[in-house]
Amino acid sequence: ELYALGFMECLSSFFPVYPAGTALSRSLVCEAAGTKTQLYTIFSSLLLLIVILWVGPFLEALPKCILACIVVVALQGLFMQFKQLKPLWTLSKFDFLVWIVSFLATACCDVTQGLAISVAFVLMTVVFRCQW
Incomplete structure (x- = not known):
């Protein structure tokens, strides 16, 4: 996925396109927030790191169906x-x-x-x- 993202970013730099960050769900959230540059990737990556390190252990006990519901709600716009x-x-x-x-x-x-x-x-x- 990282190779594909890097290749896509290099190729899209030649065209006036919306910059993608990572996964489709995060890109949709960033589009809804009105991002215009790649700078949002730094902030969203830092926030994701904080969630993984400190909030992640609390989410570990949740069943997979609850986590799937979170993803479905995040993709509601799609x-x-x-x-x-x-x-x-x-x-x-x-x-x-x-x-x-x-x-x-x-x-x-x-x-x-x-x-x-x-x-x-x-x-x-x-x-x-x-x-x-």
Whole structure:
């Protein structure tokens, strides 16, 4: 994961993109907080270190289902994207299909395979858009 993150940061430095920090859940929290630079990574990493060192032992006794609920609540914004499908269909059918294919590929396959299928499908739709 660290290799992939480092490669992505090097590659994305050539484009005006939103900088990702680490996991999707932390990136969503940072986006909701309005971060604009990579400086937030230092602060969030320090906060994560404090939680792991001092709060972590208190969370060790919790069952895994409780910890899973914490993750699901943190990803609530991601799950709320289902409401955006109907307006996306009317706005762009290609983007709607990209969303559906990416979701189904990631849900049915491994995350890595889902990402590869999604990227291949996006490249295919770009070719179709250029041809039309």
